Amino acid sequence: MEGLTMGAVALGVMLLLLGCRLHVGVGMLLAGALCYLLVYGDVHALLYTLNNLVYARFSSYDLAVIPIFVLMGQFAIHGGLSATLFQASAKWIGHWRGGLAMSAAGACAGFGAICGSSLATATTMSQVALPELERHRYTKRLATGTIAAAGTLGILIPPSVPLIVYAVLTHTSIATLFMAAVLPGLVAVVGYFAVIRLMAVRSMTDVEASPRYSWAERLASLRDIAPVLVIFIVVIFGLYGGWANLTEAASLGAAACGVYALWRGMRWAGLYKSLVGTAEASAMIYLVVIGADLLNSGLALGQLPAALAEWVLGSGLAPLAVLLVILAIYLVLGCMMDSLSMILLTIPIFFPIIMQLDLFGLTGPEKAIWFGIVALMVVEIGLITPPMGMNLFIVQKYSHNTSLGTVSRGIVPFLGADMVRIAVVVFVPALSLVWLG
Amino acid sequence: MIKPLLTRLAAGLALVGGLLLLGAIALSLTSMVGRRLWAAPITGDMELLQMTMAVAVACFLPLCEINDRHIRVDIVATVLPAGVNRALLVISHLMLACVSALLLWRTALMTQDSFLFNAQSVQLGLPEGAFQVAMLPGLTLMSVCALYQSVHHLIREDAPALIEEEGL
Amino acid sequence: VTTLRITHFLPAVASVQRQVLDPWCDELEARSGHEIRCQIYPSMQLGGIPSQLPDMVRNGVVDIAWTALGYSAGRFPRSEALELPFMLPAGGDEGSRIAWAFTQGPARKDFADYHVLAVHSDGGAVFHSRDTLIYDAADMAGLKLRAPTRMASRMIDALGASAVSMPPAQIADTLAKGVINGASAGWEVVPPTKLDEVTRYHTEPAAHQATPTVTVLAFLMNKQSYERLPDKARAALDALSGEGLSRRFGKAWDDAIVRVRAKVKNDPDQTVITLDDAAYNGMRDASRSVTEDWMASREGGVDRAALVRALEALVEQKEPALE
Numbered sequence A: 001m002e003g004l005t006m007g008a009v010a011l012g013v014m015l016l017l018l019g020c021r022l023h024v025g026v027g028m029l030l031a032g033a034l035c036y037l038l039v040y041g042d043v044h045a046l047l048y049t050l051n052n053l054v055y056a057r058f059s060s061y062d063l064a065v066i067p068i069f070v071l072m073g074q075f076a077i078h079g080g081l082s083a084t085l086f087q088a089s090a091k092w093i094g095h096w097r098g099g100l101a102m103s104a105a106g107a108c109a110g111f112g113a114i115c116g117s118s119l120a121t122a123t124t125m126s127q128v129a130l131p132e133l134e135r136h137r138y139t140k141r142l143a144t145g146t147i148a149a150a151g152t153l154g155i156l157i158p159p160s161v162p163l164i165v166y167a168v169l170t171h172t173s174i175a176t177l178f179m180a181a182v183l184p185g186l187v188a189v190v191g192y193f194a195v196i197r198l199m200a201v202r203s204m205t206d207v208e209a210s211p212r213y214s215w216a217e218r219l220a221s222l223r224d225i226a227p228v229l230v231i232f233i234v235v236i237f238g239l240y241g242g243w244a245n246l247t248e249a250a251s252l253g254a255a256a257c258g259v260y261a262l263w264r265g266m267r268w269a270g271l272y273k274s275l276v277g278t279a280e281a282s283a284m285i286y287l288v289v290i291g292a293d294l295l296n297s298g299l300a301l302g303q304l305p306a307a308l309a310e311w312v313l314g315s316g317l318a319p320l321a322v323l324l325v326i327l328a329i330y331l332v333l334g335c336m337m338d339s340l341s342m343i344l345l346t347i348p349i350f351f352p353i354i355m356q357l358d359l360f361g362l363t364g365p366e367k368a369i370w371f372g373i374v375a376l377m378v379v380e381i382g383l384i385t386p387p388m389g390m391n392l393f394i395v396q397k398y399s400h401n402t403s404l405g406t407v408s409r410g411i412v413p414f415l416g417a418d419m420v421r422i423a424v425v426v427f428v429p430a431l432s433l434v435w436l437g
Numbered sequence B: 001m002i003k004p005l006l007t008r009l010a011a012g013l014a015l016v017g018g019l020l021l022l023g024a025i026a027l028s029l030t031s032m033v034g035r036r037l038w039a040a041p042i043t044g045d046m047e048l049l050q051m052t053m054a055v056a057v058a059c060f061l062p063l064c065e066i067n068d069r070h071i072r073v074d075i076v077a078t079v080l081p082a083g084v085n086r087a088l089l090v091i092s093h094l095m096l097a098c099v100s101a102l103l104l105w106r107t108a109l110m111t112q113d114s115f116l117f118n119a120q121s122v123q124l125g126l127p128e129g130a131f132q133v134a135m136l137p138g139l140t141l142m143s144v145c146a147l148y149q150s151v152h153h154l155i156r157e158d159a160p161a162l163i164e165e166e167g168l
Numbered sequence C: 001v002t003t004l005r006i007t008h009f010l011p012a013v014a015s016v017q018r019q020v021l022d023p024w025c026d027e028l029e030a031r032s033g034h035e036i037r038c039q040i041y042p043s044m045q046l047g048g049i050p051s052q053l054p055d056m057v058r059n060g061v062v063d064i065a066w067t068a069l070g071y072s073a074g075r076f077p078r079s080e081a082l083e084l085p086f087m088l089p090a091g092g093d094e095g096s097r098i099a100w101a102f103t104q105g106p107a108r109k110d111f112a113d114y115h116v117l118a119v120h121s122d123g124g125a126v127f128h129s130r131d132t133l134i135y136d137a138a139d140m141a142g143l144k145l146r147a148p149t150r151m152a153s154r155m156i157d158a159l160g161a162s163a164v165s166m167p168p169a170q171i172a173d174t175l176a177k178g179v180i181n182g183a184s185a186g187w188e189v190v191p192p193t194k195l196d197e198v199t200r201y202h203t204e205p206a207a208h209q210a211t212p213t214v215t216v217l218a219f220l221m222n223k224q225s226y227e228r229l230p231d232k233a234r235a236a237l238d239a240l241s242g243e244g245l246s247r248r249f250g251k252a253w254d255d256a257i258v259r260v261r262a263k264v265k266n267d268p269d270q271t272v273i274t275l276d277d278a279a280y281n282g283m284r285d286a287s288r289s290v291t292e293d294w295m296a297s298r299e300g301g302v303d304r305a306a307l308v309r310a311l312e313a314l315v316e317q318k319e320p321a322l323e
């Protein structure tokens, strides 16, 4: 069977299986198995490919940083870091109009610098910030919209699980990608602040200002969040200062976070919860990874990525048009799938196409980094696009008596800010490449 | 009665995996410090970390399934009647049970080959088969947990239609 | 038409595919009267990790794989002799003639499960260093050097340096940060890893000296895939494999070595040092313990001492000028 046809059949079957609520990893694995059967005509090659599948992925050195970063995030959660961050930022900017929502967004950004997952960021910040926002009579729409959107800073600001997976799939440096994500991540924070400000002004009667704190209190609050800064700086310096590779830097961060959590009163129960939470989140990720692995090798077996890249090049479409089509596909997929599955499913197909296109005169390595950041931004939007936005579900769950409709309406202005930011990141590649020198 | 038992087993295994993860972290920190301060990295630290993590991740698998935290696309579920949703859940967990049994079988075969052909880690010469054997309990228990989930949805009506997202 | 699926661990743009595999496939297709068609899957596209490549061939997941024997430690215990310190001559062609003869003769048992198309040498390792001029073993004391294989690690340790293992892709980054001081790697590895941007000094053996260590690479085929081929196709494959193909790989490496070495030599910021006889003898003697330890091991019932004697005789016969 020809590559494109086989790819279409396999992807169609996969979407059908996923629609039937199969585990995403299982659906991908079965679609990959179908490719093997179609190409070889018997089960022999498939069975022996499965021999190697699990060990090959579970023992990957690059992927091993994922559980380590997940554990670091768990320590941060059970060490009460989210509350500390939120309280500190509230002391600085809480008295502004909409300042408490901005504090929540700022705390999400700070938490995102420790934690590699948006869901974890949204979960912990919902628990900490939603009650406070509601107590100060912020509308449910603004409160839930803020947390759902700012929760995505968990993956926009490094460390970031989807970026690690992108790096592994495309043989790009994880450290370079992390560095490239910093500035776009900060742009995201600025965008969310702007939206909150606008919304707060519009709902003038609802938003109650929180008290203004003295400078002494503000400076005192810095002492509480100093450990966060120290942890972040230790990790970053370990990585870029050259005394650690990524795995070691992650280990350092996790150990530092663990010590901080112990100092903040985490005991056996907290340690147990951290380890168990890490187990669940890691297992979730790795199951999708092995499914995607078989699907990707199945598609490669039928030469789909090469055939597709050739077809796109031969079609005479303008490179920018191809890029926009790809981004549109992401936005549609984002209404149905989670960010990690999207990266694992699409990058092996889209990346070879992107690398063949002449975009903004970027060199190959630059394009790989830039597209990684662009892809991260668009899959991140999937977390907050209704109807299937994981972050929306999470904040809805922690906000009492709030419908998904309210949360969905609350997210709309933030989606607008995201779209503007994506346009900026796409058309100003320098934003992601400025650190490359 | 079965579920508490499976949950305890899965949590116990996850804890074992968690301790291995802590061990891996300690290993890479020791190696980093040794390399920086005394120019003495731990020989084979990378391969040791890789093999340890393979075992740890396998140990993580069952808990995620027994707590039903695996990623699924639930967009269709919102428009389907409860009965259909239940049927889909029965099927999806059954498929995971089958797939993990298949992976268990194939991984066991690879392990056998590793012993047969004396596969070793490159630097330390440790037997790879020993680490691969340690992955098998995780795969086994994941299969059992998935089977339990499938049967549970088949015979019990109170099973939730949508997964809950928390505790990530 | 039979499709032969070929896989390897390097990217499609690597010279092994561009210079050897692609043209070889074209010739094979033509010579077999187009009864054979090749399909190459670079970068481990069919899943798995490099150490599993021999298994993938043996189990018939692919028909042919190009792999480094050292990645699958323990699987090819006899062929390990080729990696022993100061054993083979430098240069891809010379090393490949010996590697082929040795794996067809004394080490044949390693490959009982495969149809071997070629076994070749990468031309041998060179010590690349960031700040230290390495004239002899004494200069290596205390250095942290990246080692490509287990045998290279043992040799580096025996020479008084400490070995750090890592894949080629990480060498330059780790060197730039000062985590390691240098690397043992073949010349052909220099351009793709940008090693010349982070090291300045390069120490290599002289023409009549043996190379510190080699990486042995093999082009392995599934036995059933081979036997299944129609007569004409099998004849074409036979004509295009064996010592001829091994040396073809070796010569492609030699071309790369000549090119890279000339470029580095012409760079005023780079220094290439050739070992003098005293330094060479010192290094060889210091690393003799590695060979002796290896010979003493009887693991798997393999008589390693006999293998070393056989290999030394083979080298003597093929390269009489080598010291």
Ligand code: NA
Residues within 6 Å of the ligand: A111, A112, A113, A114, A115, A116, A117, A153, A154, A155, A156, A157, A158, A159, A160
């Ligand atoms: Na993050």
Ligand code: NA
Residues within 6 Å of the ligand: A334, A335, A336, A337, A381, A382, A383, A384, A385, A386, A387, A388, A389, A390
């Ligand atoms: Na979505």
